[in-house]
Structures are given as C-alpha cells and as structure tokens.
Amino acid sequence: MLSLIGIVMFQVYWCVNAYKVNKKNFDANVDVAMQKAMDDCKKDYFDSIRVVLVRRLSDPRVKIRIDTMHEADTVHKQLSITMSAGHWGAGTPFNTTNLVYNYYSKMVGPHPTVPQVLTEMSFYVPGLFNYYSIYLGTLDQETYPKQFEKFKAYNNTYIFVPEDVMLKLDSGMDNSIYGFPPNCRKADSLKLTKYLSAELDKNALHAPFFLHFSTKPTNPGKPSVHYSKTNEYSYKYHGFKVFGIIGPEFFARAVFPSPYHVILRSMSLIFLLSIVLIVSSITGLDYLIKLIQKQRKLAELKDDFINNMTHELKTPIATLTVAIEGLQKFNALNDPEKTQRYLQTSRSELVRLNDLVTKVLNISAFEHDKISLVKDSIGIDELLKDVIASEKLKTDKPVEIDYKNNGLSTIIADKVHFRNLLVNLVDNAIKYSGDHPQITITALNAGTEAIFSVKDNGPGIPKSHQQLIFDKFHRIPTGNVHNVKGTGLGLSYVKYIVEAHGGTVTVKSEINAGSEFIISMPL
Ligand code: ADP
Secondary structure, X not given: OHHHHHHHHHHHHHHHHHHHHHHHHXXXXXXXXXXXXXXXXXXXXXXHHHHHHHHHHOOOOEEEEEEEOOOOOOOOOEEEEEXXXXXXXXXXXXXXXXXXXXXXXXXXXXXXXXXXXXXXXXXXXXXXXXXXXXXXXXXHXXXXXHHHHHHHXXXXXXXXXXXXXXXXXXXXXXXOOOOOOOOHHHHHHHHHHHHHHHHHHHOOOOXXXXXXXXXXXXXXXXXXXXXXXXXXXXXXXXXXOOOOOEOXXXXXXXXXXXXXXXXXXXXXXXXXXXXXXXHHHHHHHHHHHHHHHHHHHHHHHHHHHHHHHHHXXXXXXXXXXXXXXXXXHOOHHHOHHHHHHHHHHHHHHHHHHHHHHHHHHHHHHHXXXXXXXXXXXXXXXXXXXXXXXXXXXXXXXXXXXXXEEEOOOEEEEEHXXXXXXXXXXXXXXXXXXXXOOEEEEEEEEOOOEEEEEEEOOOOOOOXXXXXXXXXXXXXXXXXXXXXXXXXXXHHHHHHHHHXXXXXXXXXXXXXXOOXXXXXXXXX
C-alpha cells in the first residue's frame, strides 16, 4: 500500500515537474516565435522602404552623380556619389569604392538601375541613408512648407519628435511618402499578430495571445506558471520620417493568458504513461493482495482439514482398538452377547472409516474430473426411505425425520452418487441440529424438474457463509473447538454431483431458525 502511495506521489511529482519543464519550453518557444515575427515585420518594413526609396531616388527632381577616380587599381577604385534635390545644389559627395558598389549591384539582380543599387547599399553602408534623407527631407520641406513650419515651431533641430506630437503635426502630409500610415499603431498590431500567429501555427503552439504595446520599456515581471509572456521587443517598423528617420519606437510583447491546454496537450503522452503505470500498479497490488488472502485462507483450511481428519480417523481407530483389546484380553469371546456388541461397534466404526475414505477419494476423483455417472431410473420413495432408515440407525440422537412426496415417483440419476449426496445432506442436518433434530425431507414434481428439500431445526447458517459452505474444506468457524466433526468436503461433493446432473443446489437459512437445502434436478 505504502509503495502504491509512493508510486502515485512520484507520478504526481513527475507530472508537476514535467509541466514546469514544458511551461519553460513553451515560454522559450513563444519568445523565439515573437523574435521571428519581429524579424518578419522588419523584413516587411525594409521591403516597403526599398520600394519607397527607389521611387524617391528616381524622382526627376533628384539628381545623382557617380564619379570614379582614374586609378591604376581598377578593383579598388574610389567612387563618389553626389546628390542634389530641387533647389538644393550638390554638397559634399559620399565616398565609397567601386568594389562596394559592384557588390550591391550584383545583390539586386542582373540589370540593376542606379536608384536600386543605391537603395540596397543604404541598408548596409553606414551613413548613406542619412546622406539621402537630408536631400529627400529638404525636398519634402519644399513640398509641404506649412507642415514643416509647424515642426520647426515645435523643435528647431532635426531630432526625434515624440509620437503624439508627430502624429498631430503630420496632418496634411498623409500623401507624403514619409507620412505615417493613418492608423499606424493598429496596423503594427495587425501585422505583428499576423506574423506571430503564423509562427505559432508553424510550431503547433496554438495558444490565445494578445499584444501589449507601450511607448516606454516596462518591467519584465516575474515568470508565472499561470500565464506566459515573451520578452519585450522594440518595434519601429511603421514607415519612416525625415525627423528621426524612423518613426517612434514602441515596445511590444505577446501575452498568453491561458497557455495550459497547449502545455497539457504536449504532455498527453506523459499523462497516458502515468495513468497506465498507476492503473497497472493498482491492479497488480490488488491481484497480489487477493492472492495472498487466498493463500492464507487455503493454509487455514488445510490446517483445519488436517485437524479434523486426524480426529475423524483417530476416533474409529481408537474404538476398534478398544473393542479388539476387549475381545482378546477380557475373555469377551466366551460371552457371545458381548462379542456381538463389540463386533457390531467395530463394524459400524469400520463403516464410518470407509465413509470417510470414500469422501476423500471422491473429492480427489471429482477434482480430476474422474467421476463418470452411470444414470439409471431411481424409485424416489424407496431410495429416501432407505436413506432415512440407515441414517436413523447410524445416529445415537433421537431423530425425527418427516418425509413427504408430492408426485415424484422416479428420476434418472446415478444411483450411488445421488444416494451419497442425500446421505450427506441428512447427515449434516442430524450432525448440526443439536440434541433433538427434527428433519423434513420433501420430494416434489415441479413439471420440468424434481425438487428435493432437506430442512432441519439446527443453528442455521450465517448469510456470509451461505455461498462459501459449498467450497471445498470450508467449515463455518466456531472458534478453535469444533464440537461437530467434519471434513468440509460433504457439501462441495453435493454441489459437484448435482451440477454434473445439470441441476442446482441452494440453501435457505436464518440464524437459530434452521437450514433448508434445496436441490433441483432436471426431469
Ligand atoms: P462438514 O464435513 O464440515 O460437515 P460440509 O461440506 O458437509 O462439511 O459442510 C460445510 C459446513 O457447512 C459445515 O462445516 C457446517 O459449518 C455448515 N453446515 C452444513 N450443513 C449444515 C446444517 N444443516 N446446519 C448448519 N450448518 C451446516
């Protein structure tokens, strides 16, 4: 029992631990998914910037000049990019090398245009993007002079302007390529949700989540077993501005309020194994306990049987010894009447001994299915009267045996065994019914079956034993003293023989109100 509790506790501990490990895995996986979603947003952002930049650099108001130096080394030739936009003339050129230009030119594709190459380069070459943005920004200033007046009024320097101010000042510039999307925060959230959902789907992590955006970094908070959240990532992929180049920075994290079912689903195999282990442990233990109980009962029955048999065998042997000694030593042979009495006693003791041996042999025979029935027609009245007469002869008690027959003249059965089983029942009725046994034997023709009943006025049989008395060796315990001798084999023999004839045997009994054994045999 203790080991079972141990196993169950271990299983529970194991499952809880497995849950914790899976929860950590889940947290790590969703974090990776969030990073990937962020990367996807970034990629999207750069793709859109690429389109915008190429278009802007192709604007006829923007002039780009690329000069190469005359140098001996054709590979590492210096290359200078000079830009002018609208009324802004060319300023200091941006210097790089031929090698860099050719590298990005190959990256774009087979026949790249200059704006395409310069756009691609600006993603990687430090300072180049800033160089363009100055020119493109001034172009915007010329196009939207009123809005830029407002910006300047807010802040004279071209540095970062907070999001809310920027959005307010931005009105009227919606069509500018540098303008924010009108609902940028909602758009960001939709985009990130889309990419994160796709990423979660890919990894079979279908837990509901929501995104949390904030303009300032928030405290990471302690990890909890009840819900999950990813790390906070800076999100700035929503269009780009001249001021600050890129738009305002958000901080985004995904929150999973109920990750249980995903985690538990990933643990279904562990649960299944645990349940199988617990169930098999319980059934194993149950089987073991039942087996031990059965063994113990068998050992008790065996001890009882040996005790009873010793008594049963010793009594006739002792009586016979005394009778023979009497005949030998005390000249009983000269007294014919005494001789007769001694011989009669010896004979009846030998009959008892024979009965006993037959009972044991019968048991062993039907245990190995060796009993073969020889069926014959049996006259009921004749058989029962004979049984009653011999039973009365056998006992010293004053027995009253009442016999009633209700229309049953013959049955087909094995004569010897059928007689034996009736003898067993009447024997028991006499044995267990105190000093004045009153027995009623009834035979009844019930149409398709013959019913025999043997009823006594004995002590009765407790309900809990009424089934068990038909088991081999089972005797109702009466403490250590058995005042009525027996082997516990009689009723099991009765049951075996009745069933071999296709019949049934039952008992009706109340404590202190006698017992009735009822046999029903097919006709
Ligand atoms: P036994 O040799 O002990 O009589 P049985 O198989 O004939 O063996 O009976 C089994 C047990 O059933 C008996 O030990 C007894 O306790 C109980 N029993 C059988 N018949 C009666 C009866 N007529 N009245 C009370 N108890 C009975």
